[in-house]
Amino acid sequence: MRFRIRTLGCKVNLYESEAISYGLKKKSWIEDEEKPDVQILNTCTVTSTSDAKDRKMIRQMISEAPDAIMVVMGCYSQLQPEEVAKIKGVNIVIGTKYKAKIYDLVQEYLEDEKQIIKVADSAKFNCFEELQLKSLSFHTRGFVKIQDGCNNFCSYCAVPYARGPIKSRNPEAVVKEIQFLVSEGVKEVILSGINTGTYGQDLGNITLASLIEKIMVEVPDLYRIRLSSIELMEISDELLETIKKYQTRIAKHLHIPLQAGCDSTLERMGRKYNMEQYYARIEYIRSLFPGIAITTDCLAGFVGETADEFNVTYKNLKTIGFAGVHVFPYSRRGGTKADSMDGHLAPSIIKTRANALCVLAKELKIQYMKKYLGQTLEVLFEQEKDGYWYGHTSNYLSVKVKETDADLTNQIKQIKLININGVDIIGKE
Numbered sequence: 001m002r003f004r005i006r007t008l009g010c011k012v013n014l015y016e017s018e019a020i021s022y023g024l025k026k027k028s029w030i031e032d033e034e035k036p037d038v039q040i041l042n043t044c045t046v047t048s049t050s051d052a053k054d055r056k057m058i059r060q061m062i063s064e065a066p067d068a069i070m071v072v073m074g075c076y077s078q079l080q081p082e083e084v085a086k087i088k089g090v091n092i093v094i095g096t097k098y099k100a101k102i103y104d105l106v107q108e109y110l111e112d113e114k115q116i117i118k119v120a121d122s123a124k125f126n127c128f129e130e131l132q133l134k135s136l137s138f139h140t141r142g143f144v145k146i147q148d149g150c151n152n153f154c155s156y157c158a159v160p161y162a163r164g165p166i167k168s169r170n171p172e173a174v175v176k177e178i179q180f181l182v183s184e185g186v187k188e189v190i191l192s193g194i195n196t197g198t199y200g201q202d203l204g205n206i207t208l209a210s211l212i213e214k215i216m217v218e219v220p221d222l223y224r225i226r227l228s229s230i231e232l233m234e235i236s237d238e239l240l241e242t243i244k245k246y247q248t249r250i251a252k253h254l255h256i257p258l259q260a261g262c263d264s265t266l267e268r269m270g271r272k273y274n275m276e277q278y279y280a281r282i283e284y285i286r287s288l289f290p291g292i293a294i295t296t297d298c299l300a301g302f303v304g305e306t307a308d309e310f311n312v313t314y315k316n317l318k319t320i321g322f323a324g325v326h327v328f329p330y331s332r333r334g335g336t337k338a339d340s341m342d343g344h345l346a347p348s349i350i351k352t353r354a355n356a357l358c359v360l361a362k363e364l365k366i367q368y369m370k371k372y373l374g375q376t377l378e379v380l381f382e383q384e385k386d387g388y389w390y391g392h393t394s395n396y397l398s399v400k401v402k403e404t405d406a407d408l409t410n411q412i413k414q415i416k417l418i419n420i421n422g423v424d425i426i427g428k429e
């Protein structure tokens with residue numbers, strides 16, 4: 001069988017698609033972008049725009065390869081299986097479970113060519129679905145999924161409904177995968193999950209900190225670990241001590257979602273901290289790791305957000321001085337608590353506020369980058385594009401140097417940071 005797989009959404013989805021692709025190849029299927037017999041779309045449902053993109057991509061894939069068996073999986077099909085099944089040409093619908101069963105489901109479909117919808121109740125997904133990754137499209141930086149699901153039920157978020165409760169991957173499987181990636185030349189692994197900081201809470205005898213300790217000891221050749229997003233309440237003292245202990249091998253970067261910089265908005269969002277707690281923790285982290293890049297997510301135009309609340313959020317983002325802010329305009333998700341709240345804002349207000357936050361995010365990023373001009377930092381190079389080699393520093397500055405004859409992919413170089421060019425820093429060896 002020839003197959004192709006496309007992915008929308010987050011890094012966890014990318015990782016899963018990569019692992020599915022590896023599993024299918026192990027069964028002697030061949031990846032073929034042009035003439036697939038089976039095509040798979042891994043969907044996302046984080047905003048209503050994502051849902052629209054999913055539907056568009058499903059239709060596009062079917063029109064490109066109308067004879068191929070169309071499999072739709074992921075968060076959108078988990079929450080809206082009927083909607084997906086109704087699209088003409090969709091043959092198999094799974095959700096966020098049964099990803100390791102695509103091969104079997106295709107065989108089942110081939111028997112009588114009847115549409116299959118196999119979507120389990122996400123509330124009952126208590127076990128981490130093991131998908132082994134042993135192929136390498138990520139090259140220098142390898143995403144390693146260590147956790148799935150979330151129990152937080154923030155009022156705006158559909159993810160806990162799509163992914164179910166927290167579940168952690170067996171630590172031995174994590175280490176084995178990282179050992180493989182390192183043996184293939186990967187220098188940096190990004191420990192990823194839906195709520196990564198909860199790693200181990202369902203296993204009982206391990207935490208994110210002890211997993212990192214285990215990786216550091218059992219994969220001594222690993223150059224660097226980077227943590228994907230981590231919730232404020234999951235940054236334990238134990239975790240910070242471990243980061244300190246291995247600070248030369250752990251990226252000087254934490255992405256700590258704030259979502260709103262105003263207590264009343266945070267309360268309506270169902271977030272589990274207030275601004276006083278957020279400030280205190282950031283201050284402590286900065287005292288331990290001076291210069292650390294702290295990046296965040298912020299939702300613009302949440303239900304009931306007054307102009308005053310927005311201004312408080314804006315000011316706090318500025319005062320905290322994030323190294324980067326991902327801004328998301330609030331998007332209504334059916335079935336969430338926020339969906340049934342009063343006070344939804346007009347799309348034009350949401351858009352104006354999101355735009356203002358994006359402008360601020362850019363200013364803050366430049367402010368952070370400026371601090372490093374003139375310094376020489378280690379850069380791990382990833383790819384060549386438009387006459388430049390691009391890479392990242394430990395504190396996640398994107399650095400580019402003029403192309404040379406040498407292939408810098410996966411090379412670590414000391415680079416002097418010269419000046420800012422858009423969202424990158426131009427550097428020189």
Ligand code: SF4
Pocket residue numbers: 150151152153154157158159160194195231
């Ligand atoms: S922590 Fe909140 S925003 Fe993040 S996945 Fe869980 S419910 Fe969604």
